[in-house]
Amino acid sequence: MFIKRALLSSIVLATALASTAFAQAGRDYISIVGSSTVYPFTTTVAEQFGKGGKFKTPKVESTGTGGGIKLFCEGVGAQYPDVANASRAIKTSEIDSCRKAGVKDILEVQIGYDGIVLANSKKGQAFKVSRREVYLALAKTVPDPDNNQNLIANPYKTWNQINKTLPADKIEVLGPPPTSGTRDAFVELVMEAGCSTFGWVKSLKDVDEARFKKVCDTVREDGSYIEAGENDNLLVQKLVANPKVLGIFGYSFLEENASQVQGSLIDGIAPSFENIASSKYPVSRPLFIYVKKAHIGVIPGITEFLTEFVSPRSMGSEGYLAGKGLVPLSASEFAKVRKTVGAK
Numbered sequence: 001m002f003i004k005r006a007l008l009s010s011i012v013l014a015t016a017l018a019s020t021a022f023a024q025a026g027r028d029y030i031s032i033v034g035s036s037t038v039y040p041f042t043t044t045v046a047e048q049f050g051k052g053g054k055f056k057t058p059k060v061e062s063t064g065t066g067g068g069i070k071l072f073c074e075g076v077g078a079q080y081p082d083v084a085n086a087s088r089a090i091k092t093s094e095i096d097s098c099r100k101a102g103v104k105d106i107l108e109v110q111i112g113y114d115g116i117v118l119a120n121s122k123k124g125q126a127f128k129v130s131r132r133e134v135y136l137a138l139a140k141t142v143p144d145p146d147n148n149q150n151l152i153a154n155p156y157k158t159w160n161q162i163n164k165t166l167p168a169d170k171i172e173v174l175g176p177p178p179t180s181g182t183r184d185a186f187v188e189l190v191m192e193a194g195c196s197t198f199g200w201v202k203s204l205k206d207v208d209e210a211r212f213k214k215v216c217d218t219v220r221e222d223g224s225y226i227e228a229g230e231n232d233n234l235l236v237q238k239l240v241a242n243p244k245v246l247g248i249f250g251y252s253f254l255e256e257n258a259s260q261v262q263g264s265l266i267d268g269i270a271p272s273f274e275n276i277a278s279s280k281y282p283v284s285r286p287l288f289i290y291v292k293k294a295h296i297g298v299i300p301g302i303t304e305f306l307t308e309f310v311s312p313r314s315m316g317s318e319g320y321l322a323g324k325g326l327v328p329l330s331a332s333e334f335a336k337v338r339k340t341v342g343a344k
Contacts, residue, residue, distance in 0.1 A: 030055075030062065030082050033063075034061075036179050037181065037182055038086065039060060041326050042083075046058040057106070066181070072084035073101055075095045075103065080292075083289055084288070084290050089286070090106070090108070099318065112321065112329055113276055113277065116283045117161060125244065126265075127167075129264055130194070134190050135194025135216070136154075137162060139220060140154060159171055172226065172244065173240070173246045176227070182249065194216075195212075195216035232249045234251045251271055255273075266282055271283070273303035277328070315334065
């Protein structure tokens with residue numbers, strides 16, 4: 001009995017010492033990584049939070065959703081981020097990686113909605129495309145136009161080869177890398193949707209999902225799709241410099257640069273604030289932040305930062321984030337998120 005008590009006391013003491021070491025070696029600011037799409041929203045909240053004077057302004061880094069969640073999941077402690085921005089929901093495989101590294105309790109906070117746009121310079125021709133046409137433009141292999149039960153290497157070099165009403169310009173699209181949540185969402189909402197307009201391919205999803213994803217998700221590598229990194233502001237600059245090139249990024253960057261770039265109509269619907277809020281625009285998605293619960297109460301200010309983030313003045317329909325291009329949650333969704341965070 002004495003040995004068991006001594007062992008238990010040792011475990012309690014070790015845990016207390018570890019927690020104390022974490023606190024003593026801790027940062028005095030919040031560390032945030034992740035999505036380039038969510039970055040401007042979180043940065044805005046961080047700046048507002050820092051102005052309060054009680055806590056330091058959080059450090060926000062744009063690493064891409066996948067890269068950010070990987071950093072977030074590496075462990076518990078001051079050397080690891082507290083919050084991950086994400087332009088898609090966290091994957092089961094990522095949750096498993098977190099757990100293996102000791103990150104067992106994660107708070108998911110949906111902050112609003114965004115649309116993914118296919119945009120070009122206002123000096124160029126406005127595009128009106130279907131998701132099927134975008135799939136045919138960007139997939140590595142496509143159904144053979146002479147016998148679409150067969151797949152062939154993508155033969156399309158110009159947009160008008162896919163649809164005569166489209167420009168005769170070379171297919172050249174600047175888009176996010178595989179680590180980006182925008183890339184994940186684009187593949188799911190555009191590529192897979194366009195691919196599924198071919199009935200025999202759609203039927204693959206139920207019988208051979210791996211092949212379905214290979215056919216629908218694999219982007220061509222012959223120069224028509226160009227990985228442009230995680231800096232969406234730089235991508236916009238490249239579009240302005242070359243009116244014949246298109247780019248893929250979040251609606252907020254279209255809104256921010258509306259004087260220079262224009263969003264394409266996709267399946268006949270414009271990427272507008274109203275169309276995204278109503279889910280009428282077909283390429284809409286939720287945005288999130290993920291918080292490491294083990295860091296709450298250890299790294300100063302996390303609870304207060306979350307309270308600011310989910311406040312009506314921030315995320316509300318008339319909040320300052322709406323002014324930055326974030327499409328707000330519905331009233332019921334907003335109330336649920338505030339309850340999850342414990343905001344009063």
